Amino acid sequence: MSQKIQKIQRIWQRRGILGVLHFLYQNAASQIKNKRAYQQWIEKNTFKQEDITSARQQISQWQIQPKFSIIMPVYNVEEKWLKRAIESVRKQIYPHWELCIADDASTESHIYSILTHYSQLDSRIKVVFRTENGHISAASNSALELATGDYIALLDHDDELAINALFENAQLINRYPEADFIYSDEDKIDSKGKRFSPCFKPDWSPEYFYSCMYTCHLGVYRTSIVREIGGFRSEYNGSQDYDLVLRFIEKTKNIFHIPKILYHWRSISASAASGSQAKPWAYTAGRKALESMLERSIYPGHVEETPNPGIYRVRRDIIGNPLVSIIIPSAGTTVNNASGSLCLLENCIRSVQQMSTYRNFEIIVVDGYDIPDATLEKILAMDVKLVRCAEPFNFSMRINRGAAEAKGQFLLLLNDDTEVITPEWLESMLELAQQTEIGAVGAKLLFPDGRLQHVGVMILEGNPCHAFYGFDNEQSGYYCSNIVNRNYLAVTAACLMMRQEVFQLLGGLDEAFPLNYNDVDLCLKAHQTGYRNVVTPYAQLIHYESASRQKGLKPGEWNQLNHKWKDYFEKLGTDPYYNPNLSLKAPNFELF
Incomplete structure (x- = not known):
């Protein structure tokens, strides 16, 4: 509760009582809307009898009939829940499975009779009764020993x-036989069988995964790799599955996502699904699992816990002390604000120099011979390098000119209408940008009143959209x-970090996009080449959006972007970091 009070206090300080009321209304309205929307979604997406008939016909024609070993550790669970769990397996459309159950020396008498009954009822159900209580990892490993799938x-x-x-997993394996790790979407289910709180996930997003185990249920893993890495480790009990997957993904890149709700997580008092305080030791184990990952990584570091249980910040050590070239196109525009006139460029440079704790940077200002002399004199006294460009304003050209002079x-x-507000912004971006698999790194940008301007760009039906804009x-x-930290298809160039070698490999910014979409184009080139893009909320800047240049699109810009990337958009199908079940009308992660 204290976290919520602190959040309300921060909004009050920034935006007053009206801001608080708007925030509370927005949250309440969103919760009500999402609850109703999900019940409507369930009605439209329930697997019907004709779907079952069609699925069985498909199964009979498949070349590959993979066998699934379902691992289920059991300990003193209520009779009705245990039966429902087992029956949910027996009701599977796809027949090639085995249920491997390990009872962890339960003391409740009904456990033995239920498990014995089902093992005699269905030969696909295997049971081992452990003589000592070893907790969840030991029990899971005992179940794993029974697995032949x-x-x-x-x-x-x-x-x-x-x-x-x-069925859905077997169908994917028939399409992609190389699949080693498959995860699906999930929801929660209460004691009365009502489903709620769906989690519609993005496709594989490593930086998001290092922040929280978003893949969770249903997780399907190639058995040989699970055995190769030694199964579950008891020292990570509570987050043993997180530890397992952190080690698993070091062995394969063949990771697939099924954007369908295939798992119902029981929300009762004894379950982690009931809330963040249900199993606090699990979050300590999660941090330990991440620390173990960092010890194995070529990018070592440490883990910071956050105010949100189960949410972590992985901090990578910065390799060496690399020089960062900050490129700022500018005309030295002055605007009026509550405090009087403000030269955006001077304010931007001053914030970089005064706020930044990382000191190995150079600032390159690129102008069109249009910065006023008084401003020019001031910024040159700030140890700034000036690159001049006589051509008409073209953002891409000016960035490329600055990059050519960068050391x-x-x-x-960096846009000149930004202002740094977090001292470790450069470190937060560097620790990601230095990784060879990462292309563009973006920041969290805020309007002056504290509303969100940028936390990532999604491309929905060819339209670049800012998530949670406003x-x-x-x-x-x-x-x-x-x-x-979260992966996105694109980030804004208002604040974008990239290794110089990657920027040059991609050909820099496309000068055919003089004003808009040059950043989206750059990020798409990075993604197509095999890099992933990421936004870090730990680098925050105020963005006086487009205060220094004209707003809006020029004729043909949107068509130009979609013409250039038509084939790649078709190949992707949908934005991989935005679940296809979610609405395309607005990028706010809502169903309708």
Whole structure:
């Protein structure tokens, strides 16, 4: 509760009582809308009898009939939940499975009789009764010893699988036989069987995964790799599955996402699904699992816990002391604000120099011979390098000219209408940009009143959209997406860091986009080449959006972007970092 009070206090200080009321109304309205929307979604997406008939026909024609070993550790669970968990497996449309159950020396008498009954009822159900209570990792490993399938799937003893869970996974494996790790979307289910709180996930997003185990249920893993890495480790009990997957993904890149609800997580008092305080030791184990990952990584570092249980910040050590070249195109525009006139360029440079704790940077200002002499004199006294460009304003051209003069290993593209407000902004971006698999790194940008301007760009039906545009900064986003490092298809060049070598490899900014979409184009080139892009909320700047240049699109810009990227958009199908079940009308992660 104290976190919520502190959040309200911060909004009050920035935006007053009206801001607080708007925030509370926005949250309440969103919750009500989402609850209603999900019930409507369930009605439209329930697997019907004709779907089952069609699925069975498909199964009979498949070349590959993978066998799934469902791992289920059991300990003193209520009789009704245990039966429902087992029955959800027996009801699977896809028939090639085995349920591997390990009872962890339960003291409740009904456990033995239920498990014995089901093992005699269905030969696909295997049971081992442990003589000592070893907790969840030991019990999971005992169940794993029974497994003979090509893949294992993890099921908690009080949860349920959707009827099509294994069918959907087997269907994907027939399309992509190389699949090693498959995860699906999930929801929660209460004691009365009502489903709620769906989690519609992005495709594989490593930086998001290092912030929280978003893949969770249903997770399906190639058995041989699980055995290769040694199964579950007891020292990570509570987050043993997080530890397992952190080690698993070091062995494969063949990771797939099924954007369907295939798992129902039981929300009762004994379950982690009931709330963040249900199993506090699990979050300590999660931090330990991440620390272990960092010890194995070529990018070591440390883990910081956040005010949100189960949400972490992985900090990578910066390799060496690389020079960052900050490139700022500018005309030295002055605007009026509440305090009087403000030269945006001077304010931007001053914030960089005064706020930044990372000191190895150079500032390159690119202008069109249009910065007023008085401003020019001031910024040159700030140890700034000036590059002049006589051609008509073209943002891409000016960035490219600045990059050609840059001495740094890293480039930081920066609008002159920004103001740094977090001292470690450069470190936060550097620790990501230095990684060889990462292309563009973006920052969290705020309007002067504290509303969100940028936390990532999604491309929905060819339209680049800013996630949660205009929402309050205290809005944590969809499953904390606004407050953790998260992968996006694109980020804005108002503040974008990239290694110089990657920038040059991609050909810099396309000068055919003189004003808009040059950043989206750059990020798409990076993604197409195999890099991933990421936004870090730990680098924050105020963005006086387009205060120094004309707003809006020029004729043909949108058509130009979509013509250039038509084939790639078709190949992607949808934005991989935005679940296809979510609305395309607005990028706010809502169903309708």
